[in-house]
Amino acid sequence: MAGSSLDATTVRDAALKLFAERGYRATTMTDIGAAVGIRGPSLYRHVSSKQDLLVSIMVETMRELIAGQRTAAAAGGDPAQVVRRMVEAHVRFHAAHREQAFVGNREIDNLEPPNRECVLRLRRRYADGLRAAIATGRDASVFKVASDRLAAYAILDMGIGVATWFRADGPSSVDEVAYTYADYALAMLTAETSPGTAQRGGTAAL
Amino acid sequence: MAGSSLDATTVRDAALKLFAERGYRATTMTDIGAAVGIRGPSLYRHVSSKQDLLVSIMVETMRELIAGQRTAAAAGGDPAQVVRRMVEAHVRFHAAHREQAFVGNREIDNLEPPNRECVLRLRRRYADGLRAAIATGRDASVFKVASDRLAAYAILDMGIGVATWFRADGPSSVDEVAYTYADYALAMLTAETSPGTAQRGGTAAL
DNA sequence: CCTACCGATCGGTAGG
């Protein structure tokens, strides 16, 4: 096939797969080279370092997530509709790009200081996007949340988990999971919260 | 102080802290030794290998989680009460033992084959515990979930996330998070699900 | 519990 010469994207895809399978530290440049048909040292013709490979994977992942969230926010609609779209986009990404999401969440500590702060900043921006949408709904009295921060974390973390167990050939389709999780998010945001601690689980029976 | 001689537990605690901070592979036996005041090679007087340290940490973590869940199940009450107690115990553990939970979720792939399967079996048993409680509530028509599996994953993953962001000196107390997340879980399980796809987020505006 | 050290591995460079 024409254009079969290696480019940085091909190498990055191979590295992503290996990082997801065995972890960043357990993956060697020799492994990545073998995955694209060359020797380890030859990789330095296409990428500057192993660390750089991880950085570009993680930054790209956050860019895609943020772009999807922005599109959801820009589409308009009431707060419930906006949150629904954000959650669906979030879940869809984690189901369709499991490896990216998985590596993005597990290898943060393997990012060297300057790069780590950069990625953490992007993550914070992403979380703040959902948080703002929730706060808007609360201010408009359509959501009843005690803490927009807690609600955003709960919804985001629930979707992040999808990357760990979702299988394309499993019992649930991407759509099913996306719709169900959006329902869950809306249920969390609109439910009446129990007023006291009387009926809490921990001590009610005592 | 009396009894200041090293035991396996002290070493394990030091290893846990280091594994959580910098990851299993990035932690050396020299590091762990230094944390308890001895040289790397001397550790082999107390533990059999670095891998064994990771295994015992992860198995112990799952045992504690399962024990907490069993206690919640054994306390009785209606399905809502049981799920509430399970979610609160789950969240409490992830907030109070962040390092254990964090390592338990990130280092699974660094477990060698025989050990990994053992830990995965324990994780499955734990997930099945919540799933069964949800199924009981659905069969009794107190919960309205399309999939007990999806609901259990969503609730568990939301709690697992607590280990990544919770700070004892942060804005939310353990109780607050535990109660709020239990409310979220019950809201998810008892909400009316939207009947069709007409008002879904993805294509409604088209 | 220590020092000395083995055997193996790895990221990256040199020099074609």
Added chain:
DNA sequence: CCTACCGATCGGTAGG
């Protein structure tokens, strides 16, 4: 894009 190789690191053992 390759081979040869450097410099550094690491888990674990030997032998006190």
